Amino acid sequence: MKYLKNVSTLEFDRNKCKKCLMCTVVCPHGVFKYENNEIKITDRDRCMECGACVNNCPYDAIKVNKGVGCAEAIIYSLLTGKEPKCGCCED
Amino acid sequence: MNTNNNSCCSAEDKSNFSKYSESYVLTTKLTPLGFIPVISSKINFRDKLEHFKCRVSSFRNNYKIEPGLYALGTPDESSEVFVTANYKYTFDVLRKELNNFNCWILVLETGGINVWCAAGKGTFGTEELVEKIKETQLERLVSHKRLILPQLGAVGISAYEVENQSGFKVIYGPVKAEDIKSFIKNNYEAFENARRVKFPIWERIKVAPLELVPALKKFFYLSIVFLIFFGLRKEGIMFKDIYYIGLPMILLTFSALVSGAILVPVLLPFLPFRSFALKGCVTGLIAPLISLFCFSNFLLILFCWIFLPAVSSFTALLFTGTTTYTSPSGVTKELKIGLPIYIAGIVVCILILIIYKLSVLGVI
Ligand code: SF4
Numbered sequence A: 001m002k003y004l005k006n007v008s009t010l011e012f013d014r015n016k017c018k019k020c021l022m023c024t025v026v027c028p029h030g031v032f033k034y035e036n037n038e039i040k041i042t043d044r045d046r047c048m049e050c051g052a053c054v055n056n057c058p059y060d061a062i063k064v065n066k067g068v069g070c071a072e073a074i075i076y077s078l079l080t081g082k083e084p085k086c087g088c089c090e091d
Numbered sequence B: 001m002n003t004n005n006n007s008c009c010s011a012e013d014k015s016n017f018s019k020y021s022e023s024y025v026l027t028t029k030l031t032p033l034g035f036i037p038v039i040s041s042k043i044n045f046r047d048k049l050e051h052f053k054c055r056v057s058s059f060r061n062n063y064k065i066e067p068g069l070y071a072l073g074t075p076d077e078s079s080e081v082f083v084t085a086n087y088k089y090t091f092d093v094l095r096k097e098l099n100n101f102n103c104w105i106l107v108l109e110t111g112g113i114n115v116w117c118a119a120g121k122g123t124f125g126t127e128e129l130v131e132k133i134k135e136t137q138l139e140r141l142v143s144h145k146r147l148i149l150p151q152l153g154a155v156g157i158s159a160y161e162v163e164n165q166s167g168f169k170v171i172y173g174p175v176k177a178e179d180i181k182s183f184i185k186n187n188y189e190a191f192e193n194a195r196r197v198k199f200p201i202w203e204r205i206k207v208a209p210l211e212l213v214p215a216l217k218k219f220f221y222l223s224i225v226f227l228i229f230f231g232l233r234k235e236g237i238m239f240k241d242i243y244y245i246g247l248p249m250i251l252l253t254f255s256a257l258v259s260g261a262i263l264v265p266v267l268l269p270f271l272p273f274r275s276f277a278l279k280g281c282v283t284g285l286i287a288p289l290i291s292l293f294c295f296s297n298f299l300l301i302l303f304c305w306i307f308l309p310a311v312s313s314f315t316a317l318l319f320t321g322t323t324t325y326t327s328p329s330g331v332t333k334e335l336k337i338g339l340p341i342y343i344a345g346i347v348v349c350i351l352i353l354i355i356y357k358l359s360v361l362g363v364i
């Protein structure tokens, strides 16, 4: 299943990448792939902007506007101007 | 030396820490860090009952467990350390999957929230993990420097930061605890398949009804408004109008809610469009089609064709919070286009109803 086309803010800087493969391990949607001695983005439409790759890239080669893809949280943020707050898993 | 090692205090320890009295704690184990609770890998009836309650209380739960270190089996200084959240269900699944395995479990304080949600919020994060490693003095318990984390923890954890700050190397295990056994067998490498988050049909069926629960309260108030509004005549509240217009309208609204909250999640990959708002519109066409058989008044039918798909569409959009693949940029895009349309739709609906009522009352 894929979400909307061309919306992900994922950016990858090939020059900074040292091919440690961490991004290929942590991404829950297999967006990064190691192929022909090169890290590649396979399908950016699969990216859910969870930020796992950015957190774990030791060489600062990846950027993304990390967040939760939850309408309730984003409506809250659009209406109040505050950070998106997700009520569905609030304690 | 830790003073807790004093045997005369061990009884007191048990009463001080609730974690020693929980049903999953079998006994305690004397380690260089003092007594550590040894837990069972069996899930009993009480655990199952709690899991059920966790589910029906729609993610809000207080089924927390005490953070800190636990022992499973008979671990020693070379045993692996698994890190998890202090949500009881997550903890239970992990200990169940680790049966016949000797290991340590380090539980982080995530406020009783599962790993993925907590990692998204940052409570299952680098800071908390490093703090727990220091607080528990983990380096005195194990002779190696490895931690095994669920892969989804990576949303909140930075492996290289953890290593910088604590000396412990983070190994990301599979997404699901059920793949841990093959992960261990495969030399602590997860198979490609176990690294992906999926959203299979049975999981969607399981979560779909939960989507309805928060909507029911609003639905109840709207139903009362409908009954009064449609029943109202010059002569007072008419039972006949309530029965022939108010009641069908309530049932149609409920079916629109079901199309958005249940049909969309269940049929997800089979519905056209990638947008949740549009998927909701598609399933939301069922209710207005039924309305053709309920009403003969043109205004009422027009109202149904605008109001019911909008209800279904918005409910479907709210389901993005439960899915495993929607991005914030995508949801923001849907909302920026959708919200003005929903608001305009509601205004038009209210106008239609006012015109309808005035005509029924014979004013126009
Ligand atoms: S984690 Fe960063 S450095 Fe490592 S392979 Fe991915 S992009 Fe390259």
Ligand code: SF4
Residues within 6 Å of the ligand: A010, A026, A027, A028, A029, A030, A031, A032, A046, A047, A048, A049, A050, A051, A052, A053, A054, A064
């Ligand atoms: S943000 Fe998440 S989904 Fe997107 S590429 Fe990075 S790890 Fe994968």
